Amino acid sequence: MKGRLVLPLLALGGCSGAQAPLDAWGVQAERIAALSHVLFWGGGLIFLITMGALVLAIAAPAHWRQRMGTRSFAIAAGIVFPVVTLTALLAHALGVSRAIMRPMSDAPMRVEIVGRQFWWEVRYPDLGEGALTANALHLPVGREVELHLTSGDVIHSVWIPNLHGKMDMIPGRVNRQRLRADRTGVLRGQCTEFCGLQHTLMAFDVVVQEPAEFEAWVARQRAPVPAPETAAQRRGMQVFGEAGCGACHAVRGTEWKARIAPDLSRVGSRLTLAAGALANRHSNLAGWIAAPQDIKPGNAMPAYARALEGADLLAVTDWLESLR
Numbered sequence: 001m002k003g004r005l006v007l008p009l010l011a012l013g014g015c016s017g018a019q020a021p022l023d024a025w026g027v028q029a030e031r032i033a034a035l036s037h038v039l040f041w042g043g044g045l046i047f048l049i050t051m052g053a054l055v056l057a058i059a060a061p062a063h064w065r066q067r068m069g070t071r072s073f074a075i076a077a078g079i080v081f082p083v084v085t086l087t088a089l090l091a092h093a094l095g096v097s098r099a100i101m102r103p104m105s106d107a108p109m110r111v112e113i114v115g116r117q118f119w120w121e122v123r124y125p126d127l128g129e130g131a132l133t134a135n136a137l138h139l140p141v142g143r144e145v146e147l148h149l150t151s152g153d154v155i156h157s158v159w160i161p162n163l164h165g166k167m168d169m170i171p172g173r174v175n176r177q178r179l180r181a182d183r184t185g186v187l188r189g190q191c192t193e194f195c196g197l198q199h200t201l202m203a204f205d206v207v208v209q210e211p212a213e214f215e216a217w218v219a220r221q222r223a224p225v226p227a228p229e230t231a232a233q234r235r236g237m238q239v240f241g242e243a244g245c246g247a248c249h250a251v252r253g254t255e256w257k258a259r260i261a262p263d264l265s266r267v268g269s270r271l272t273l274a275a276g277a278l279a280n281r282h283s284n285l286a287g288w289i290a291a292p293q294d295i296k297p298g299n300a301m302p303a304y305a306r307a308l309e310g311a312d313l314l315a316v317t318d319w320l321e322s323l324r
């Protein structure tokens with residue numbers, strides 16, 4: 001019984017929840033989902049008709065089979081029907097692609113996303129300096145945004161299935177995608193262009209918030225990080241500097257401003273670490289700093305297991321976790 005349930009359940013796995021194209025949270029995804037239904041049910045119907053014709057061709061009475069063997073039947077079923085059906089589908093699909101690119105407002109909020117091996121830099125140029133984050137896309141519900149997509153190295157592609165289709169991120173070029181999330185909650189986006197060894201582990205959280213909540217989040221991103229409160233946090237901040245983390249990472253309000261690696265200003269408040277690879281927990285963060293090459297081999301973060309004493313590793317973890 002259980003075995004019989006597994007397959008249909010697997011097939012339904014793409015129908016709802018985060019990262020499910022058929023569970024539309026915005027108008028663009030709704031149109032894409034509707035097109036998928038047309039293709040699925042239309043294709044299913046044609047398959048059934050074809051199989052029916054096959055059965056008739058084998059088992060029907062002789063005068064039926066004779067009629068199916070005529071030249072005009074072959075032309076109608078083999079040429080006219082596919083040409084008409086495929087042309088109609090092409091026209092419908094082109095209409096859908098045009099509709100999902102249509103702007104919904106005159107002043108969408110700009111969000112710049114830069115794909116990098118293997119993480120995402122996210123900036124909000126309309127919302128002032130410091131309005132940026134990494135590996136998380138926060139969106140105000142009901143507001144149209146225009147994603148400006150590019151890459152810092154190789155070709156990546158962004159896909160938030162619940163909101164829109166895929167869009168490539170190409171070095172030296174800015175591709176635009178407009179979307180609007182109509183429900184609050186957490187979704188997942190994923191890189192969909194093979195970009196290197198850790199392409200699979202290049203995801204991000206999409207957090208759709210009420211406008212006031214979103215504003216508060218932006219204000220927090222822009223503000224300098226709070227001063228360390230405990231002795232461990234103070235030591236952690238010191239270790240961060242001594243270990244050279246600031247050569248790649250930025251932390252707002254400190255001397256560390258590098259853009260080579262993810263901005264860590266509010267890393268403690270993110271849902272996941274390492275571009276969706278790990279849940280954001282103390283143990284995972286410490287493990288990531290100690291041995292990132294065991295978790296995501298080939299990513300740019302060097303391992304600190306040998307460079308840091310156990311106590312220092314936990315201290316720097318404490319401090320980063322306090323950045324919320």
Ligand code: CUA
Nearest residue numbers: 156191195199
């Ligand atoms: Cu980035 Cu695949």
